[in-house]
Amino acid sequence: MRHLLNPLDFSVEETNELLTLASDIEHNLKKYAHVCDGKKLATLFYEPSTRTRLSFESAMLSLGGSVLGFSSANSSSAAKGESVADTIRMISCYADIAAMRHPKEGSALVASMHSQIPVINAGDGGHQHPTQTLTDLMTIRSLKGRLDNLTIGLCGDLKFGRTVHSLINAMVRYPNVRFVLISPDELKVPEYIREDVLRAKGIEFKEVSNLDAAIPELDILYMTRVQKERFFNEEDYIRLKDSYILDKAKMDLAKEDMYVLHPLPRVNEISTEVDDDPRAAYFRQAQYGVYVRMALIMTLLEVEKPC
Amino acid sequence: MRHLLNPLDFSVEETNELLTLASDIEHNLKKYAHVCDGKKLATLFYEPSTRTRLSFESAMLSLGGSVLGFSSANSSSAAKGESVADTIRMISCYADIAAMRHPKEGSALVASMHSQIPVINAGDGGHQHPTQTLTDLMTIRSLKGRLDNLTIGLCGDLKFGRTVHSLINAMVRYPNVRFVLISPDELKVPEYIREDVLRAKGIEFKEVSNLDAAIPELDILYMTRVQKERFFNEEDYIRLKDSYILDKAKMDLAKEDMYVLHPLPRVNEISTEVDDDPRAAYFRQAQYGVYVRMALIMTLLEVEKPC
Amino acid sequence: MRHLLNPLDFSVEETNELLTLASDIEHNLKKYAHVCDGKKLATLFYEPSTRTRLSFESAMLSLGGSVLGFSSANSSSAAKGESVADTIRMISCYADIAAMRHPKEGSALVASMHSQIPVINAGDGGHQHPTQTLTDLMTIRSLKGRLDNLTIGLCGDLKFGRTVHSLINAMVRYPNVRFVLISPDELKVPEYIREDVLRAKGIEFKEVSNLDAAIPELDILYMTRVQKERFFNEEDYIRLKDSYILDKAKMDLAKEDMYVLHPLPRVNEISTEVDDDPRAAYFRQAQYGVYVRMALIMTLLEVEKPC
Secondary structure, eight states: OOOBOSTTSSOHHHHHHHHHHHHHHHHOGGGGTTTTTTOEEEEEESSOOHHHHHHHHHHHHHTTOEEEEESSGGGSGGGGTOOHHHHHHHHHHHOSEEEEEESSTTHHHHHHHHOSSOEEEEEETTSOOHHHHHHHHHHHHHHHSOSSSEEEEEESOTTTOHHHHHHHHHHTTSTTEEEEEEOOGGGOOOHHIIIIIIITTTOOEEEESOHHHHGGGOSEEEEOOOOGGGSSSHHHHHHHHGGGOBOHHHHTTSOTTOEEEOOSOOSSSBOGGGTTSTTBOHHHHHHHHHHHHHHHHHHHTTOOOOO | OOOBOSTTSSOHHHHHHHHHHHHHHHHOGGGGTTTTTTOEEEEEESSOOHHHHHHHHHHHHHTTOEEEEESSGGGSGGGGTOOHHHHHHHHHHHOSEEEEEESSTTHHHHHHHHOSSOEEEEEETTSOOHHHHHHHHHHHHHHHSOSSSEEEEEESOTTTOHHHHHHHHHHTTSTTEEEEEEOOGGGOOOHHIIIIIIITTTOOEEEESOHHHHGGGOSEEEEOOOOGGGSSSHHHHHHHHGGGOBOHHHHTTSOTTOEEEOOSOOSSSBOGGGTTSTTBOHHHHHHHHHHHHHHHHHHHTTOOOOO | OOOBOSTTSSOHHHHHHHHHHHHHHHHOGGGGTTTTTTOEEEEEESSOOHHHHHHHHHHHHHTTOEEEEESSGGGSGGGGTOOHHHHHHHHHHHOSEEEEEESSTTHHHHHHHHOSSOEEEEEETTSOOHHHHHHHHHHHHHHHSOSSSEEEEEESOTTTOHHHHHHHHHHTTSTTEEEEEEOOGGGOOOHHIIIIIIITTTOOEEEESOHHHHGGGOSEEEEOOOOGGGSSSHHHHHHHHGGGOBOHHHHTTSOTTOEEEOOSOOSSSBOGGGTTSTTBOHHHHHHHHHHHHHHHHHHHTTOOOOO
16 A cells, blocks of 8 residues: 655656646546545545645545545544544544645654555645645646756745745756756755755756846746745845746746746735736646646556546 | 626526526426536635535535535635635636635625636625525525515515515516515615615515514515614614514414515524414525525536436 | 434344444445435534544445535534524435534434434434444444343443443343443442443442453453543542553453453553554444444435345
């Protein structure tokens, strides 16, 4: 039995296989409408995350399966002091597969150790959120037709942004990927990403603070939120935040086939005037997230691919 | 693609068609058990409303579809500052149709402008609640066999009662409908209903304060709650509230074929001793609400009527 | 139409029939995958209980039915002051069967009196929780092959423990069942259990305070939580609690075919080192709980047993 706890749990080959399945699902949705008939997904959300939870639920329902679970800790047994280990053992009696979101790092790992059913980490604190990474990979592959030979700009909070770190870790496995890391000094990628991942593997990258200057060379621009709380003082925040808001003027500087991704929800870091630009891919990304979760559920449940 | 935002979005002809479909559903429920197989309804309830939410969910499940969503804002992305526009774009990737309840007027309209799927307004603040109005219409038509030639009593809080205003607006479209507006002076219908709707269209109506005196001539008595908070002082409330409690004694004054409706939940404005009276139709109304929502979902999804 | 409000609502014969059905479900799960197609279960949880709610939902989904409801009072109409009687009348329009959890004793009874659909009491205050008792019975019968000729140890808080009282009441109906009641003096079974149930029916039992001394003669050990709040002072709690923690050393004193049950969630009254002991049956108990609820839903809905 297999779980998905970290974005790198799947090898490059396995990831490619998963993305190919997701892509077939996208183009032949009806074919998959009953492959999980009678199967049950448990969504165990110890902290609310509507987007992720509903994406999983939509995925399971589109496969013909059904869903049960909870959407916040206060409506769960956790309130009675039950351990994650005991909860997943109980859930193993109720469902065939579980997607778990928990504020504490390592919770999904603990769950997987006591589970009788496959566990998908749907986010454990600031730690890992592997289905977001798979979603990002599928979006890039679908829009650009490849995962190699790309210049990827990552913009905003690169210090605390979990999705950014996971995406870097996932993309360095493909040949000839360059990174342009765009952030204020205060929010640069952590040392271990710069040294242990990028430098150690000889990956080409640069760190810049000016989005306008960086945007023309990008194939992908991955935007993230710059949170006020991350700054030491209000003045720094006010001074910096506008440079990292993507608008029409900035989009005019970009290539015609550069796509904009964002893990969502956005607050104001992408102006709504960009939404109608055909290169704005962040809502399509949500759709790819459903397909990739469908493929993942099928893979972990070892469901036969229909012919 | 079509949405339902306001009770008058459907013409009289379209409304009649919808009610006819709802009535066929009522009498041939099994025939419709699979017409929405594989379709998903998203219930987006930014404020709790068990009755409305479960009515929608029951409707979709009875059509063979499935349901996902959230039942209060604190378990939604709204807590992270996401706009309704962005949420509905995400939900468009997850579901085939959405029912949305939101405390802010106009929210459903905003959602519909950015949605890729039909949006049903399940209540936006004190503004509109069109499926309640459709439910009321179906109840009246089913019980009385017609929507014209009726004397309709509306009793209680006619000033703030959203359902009352919508019902008046909907019923004035049918020939020879008379209204008896029964309320304390403090809670009479607003000026725009009296002048712009009733007087402007030459509709026969009277405003009275005595339920006992008014009840004998009614074909339909639509009760609503008189909320304490609406009164300037406690004495007025205590003085008035009892006159607007429907009990057995008052029912004895009514016609044998007068039906009592109430949007529910009731608190004490209808005595439980009335519940067993065959003219008490407020629980049947809840049942009609499911059928009419089934018909609405089918209509907006453009699902073929089964033969 | 029939409800399940109290553990003794079913006669011994009816209970045996239900357990036999549950056992057939366990061994032929696929046969039952569609017996409730098109049926809807409403889970009405006025207070959260993830374990019980998800067990019911899993049961209904495994029968091919679907589920709607609420998981806490603040997302229900109760917040608007609606009575349980009115809520169940509404729910009768939305679903085919209801499972209700309510903090107030007698709520399920009130609901059943106004319901048009079968009501299952999923816990009403400290009062009754009949599906827990049925789960316990099925677990014992499945593991020991019988419900008679057993020595049953009940350990922990026997004074306030609802499940313990219900299990005693249920087990005294079977021949030659002996009880060993293991608790601190402060938490002995209430007078009415000792006198009106055990003594009045001539049932063999003893009350002891030492788990180590009692464990060797048991066929079943039913553990419960000892809650700190139950003690008059902290010293008593600290002095006593350790004697009632089941660990490997205590398990070494037990028979090879003695099974340990626990209604869950546990906090620390069973050491996790016991979990791998083949006699630890508390997680299997959760699985039996699903089968017995499947059998119960089928029985109350009068669904034909498939051949």
